[in-house]
Amino acid sequence: MASKYAYNINNLKTMFERPYELRLPAVRVFGNLYFVGNQDGASWLVDTEEGLLLFDTNYPTAASLLIDSIWSLGFDPRRIIAIFHTHGHFDHFGATDLIKSLSGARTYLGIEDARMFRDRPELAMIQDSREAWLEIFEPDVEVRDGDVFTFGSTTVRAVACPGHSPGATHYFISVTDGNQSLTAGLNGGAGLNTLCVDFRRQYGVDWREDFLASIHRSLQETADIFLGNHTGQNRAQEKIQALQENPMAFVDPAEWTAFHKDLERRFLIMCAEEAEQE
Numbered sequence: 237m238a239s240k241y242a243y244n245i246n247n248l249k250t251m252f253e254r255p256y257e258l259r260l261p262a263v264r265v266f267g268n269l270y271f272v273g274n275q276d277g278a279s280w281l282v283d284t285e286e287g288l289l290l291f292d293t294n295y296p297t298a299a300s301l302l303i304d305s306i307w308s309l310g311f312d313p314r315r316i317i318a319i320f321h322t323h324g325h326f327d328h329f330g331a332t333d334l335i336k337s338l339s340g341a342r343t344y345l346g347i348e349d350a351r352m353f354r355d356r357p358e359l360a361m362i363q364d365s366r367e368a369w370l371e372i373f374e375p376d377v378e379v380r381d382g383d384v385f386t387f388g389s390t391t392v393r394a395v396a397c398p399g400h401s402p403g404a405t406h407y408f409i410s411v412t413d414g415n416q417s418l419t420a421g422l423n424g425g426a427g428l429n430t431l432c433v434d435f436r437r438q439y440g441v442d443w444r445e446d447f448l449a450s451i452h453r454s455l456q457e458t459a460d461i462f463l464g465n466h467t468g469q470n471r472a473q474e475k476i477q478a479l480q481e482n483p484m485a486f487v488d489p490a491e492w493t494a495f496h497k498d499l500e501r502r503f504l505i506m507c508a509e510e511a512e513q514e
């Protein structure tokens with residue numbers, strides 16, 4: 237029997253076949269930070285003096301939704317200058333080549349996932365995407381732990397968080413609204429699917445120790461706004477609703493820590509449950 241933590245294509249049936257049913261309105265999260273994702277995949281847009289930054293390009297089947305979301309906010313996707321990727325799985329780079337072809341944006345990926353693309357491309361999980369045409373991309377910038385990228389008055393600080401994939405990377409983004417500046421922390425990869433017994437056996441990899449160490453390191457960090465790379469992680473859908481009454485619905489300095497503590501709890505439960513199957 238498959239592990240209940242394993243990648244399950246049935247959960248993605250709607251995303252693969254009728255992605256438009258998973259549409260969400262694009263919204264301003266805070267100041268120059270915007271949500272441009274759908275009910276499953278999160279993508280985030282930051283408007284800087286130098287141009288637009290996009291974080292994750294979502295599922296390949298959601299590319300038209302992403303482009304529409306960006307336009308619906310009044311932004312031209314051709315103004316995107318940088319595409320940051322939280323990690324190198326197909327559901328985070330599905331529209332990367334498309335947007336790069338429109339805009340000429342530079343693409344950023346954690347250095348260990350760039351290596352994974354070269355050495356173990358099957359670990360990008362394109363074979364699970366149902367898209368025969370999708371290919372891995374060649375990142376322009378291989379991001380290292382501690383790198384800081386500056387775009388006008390906006391900075392993006394990278395913190396490696398290996399585990400879900402070898403090159404998973406958190407991004408801490410300075411976002412501003414008038415005179416107020418906050419830090420948005422985007423999680424690099426929290427799915428347990430690549431850490432469960434099935435995946436470890438199928439691909440002969442073991443990233444559990446890295447994952448736990450990354451959680452502990454994440455707990456040293458803080459953020460005013462917690463961003464997920466999947467929409468459920470930071471309950472973005474609820475917050476989009478709540479924005480109508482509370483323009484600060486996404487601002488919660490406790491959420492980054494609470495999320496990672498809960499992630500550690502869930503991870504350890506999985507390890508305990510699967511101990512008998514090892």
Ligand SMILES: [Zn+2]
Nearest residue numbers: 323325425427
């Ligand atoms: Zn992933």
